[in-house]
Amino acid sequence: MQQPPSQNMEFEPPPGKVWIYTTLVRWPVLSDLLLILMWLLLWQVSSLMEYEPHASIWFPPAGVTFSAILLLGIRAIPAIAFCCIAVTFWEDANYATHLPVHQLLETGALFALAHISAYTLGASLLKWLISHRDHHQLPSLLLAFTIIGPASALLASYLTQTALMISGVVQNSPESRQLWLPLWVGDLLGIIVLTPLMLGILRRVYPRCGGWVSELGLRQTPGSVWEFVLKLLSAAVLIVVVMMLTAAFHIKEMAFAIFFLSIPQMWIVYTETPFRSGISIALMSCLTAVMMKYLALGEDALIFQFSISVLAASSYFGLLIPVLASSNNRLRELTRKDVLTQAYSRQHFFPQAELEIQRARYYRHPISLVVFDIDHFKQINDRFGHSIGDIALISLANLVASQLRQADMLGRFGGDEFLLLLPGSDINDAIATAERLRTSLPQIQIKGLHAPITGSFGVTEIGSEDTITSAFETADRLLLEAKRQGRNKVLSPS
């Protein structure tokens, strides 16, 4: 059944850092301050990468806004509005335009309105999709993100251009009516590259929000930091070499070699945690933007930044492979084992037993099957309750498992009936094993169960003409015969 996202699931802090999270939970205003600090810091970074007036080649604050609204909803708006107004004053100082305070406030408010409304629309739509879909459908959510993210960036860029014109910061000329394009490139990159990473960071900054982020199933155990640094360095070297060659030889086509960055990036994606992959994409994008600025590669800006965007988007889809592989393993494990007793499920036991029979035949080793069942188990359930019945089944499986050799295989046929495959055991060994189990069953002690557990056993050696099904039928018949003869017995073909 589809579960709604659990909005209240708290972030689980790593041991040793619990105090940070309890402090953030106690004073949420600290979380807001951290959000503001991140936004302004990244804005400062982006202002170093301005490649057209008012437009940066990389505008990471867009990624912060989008992920903050995605995570916190409208609760994020005051902090982001504050940032938009603050940077308007900052820009005024940078460009030395010395506009009056009321005009700066108006410009800041218009910028905030343009920026926030576009991203609120996009993030709310994505959030709605997340809450109305099975979270495990990650591929379709990622697809939605790669469509909605750039579309909201486009809307934000167009609205920001309009806001700048209304406030008089830029003139309403045919040239400035094209401003949306460089604005879009920066915002688009900020969103695609940073949103997943920022979601991970903000989830830690706001421990009470975004339980659904954890439910996306992207959590994995990180490997060695040094190996990660080595991979990052190889990617960084590749960027630096490609960009320096492009700048040195002035050959535009050389810029396309940036696509080789996909090799170290995919290496990171397949071997590191999703959080580290996010860090890598953000760092590569930042390094590209900085190099572009300092090597004066503005003409090739679109090639580089679109390559990084495409790489980021494909990385997110690449992330799905380890996630899907681990959930596949989980599912396989669930079908392999019986959830209650941890014995092999019937579906796994029979084909596996067939293979073991073939192996035994090949090596000319004996192999036997025991089928057994608790006596009067229904009465245990009826007298002491189903929970006690469950504990009895678990204890029985544990007891049998503790007495098995490594090659032996325990399966649960269903209810209180179990299967035991004994490779290397002939009929006499198998009878001895079954007898040993039968005499140890009454030793099982369960709180609340005031009756000894006994069991009945059917034992057969699997002959050269037998299959696992025919051997099961023989052993099961013997088990029923043992029941008929008064239970607590081991029967084998006479």
Ligand SMILES: Nc1nc2c(ncn2[C@@H]2O[C@H](COP(=O)(O)OP(=O)(O)OP(=O)(O)O)[C@@H](O)[C@H]2O)c(=O)[nH]1
């Ligand atoms: N507690 C619990 N009971 C189960 C489970 N699966 C099946 N049962 C019950 O196990 C009982 C099986 O009873 P039977 O094997 O038919 O009969 P029995 O009482 O063991 O009698 P004999 O086999 O003739 O000695 C039924 O009452 C089932 O409802 C389970 O997972 N947990």
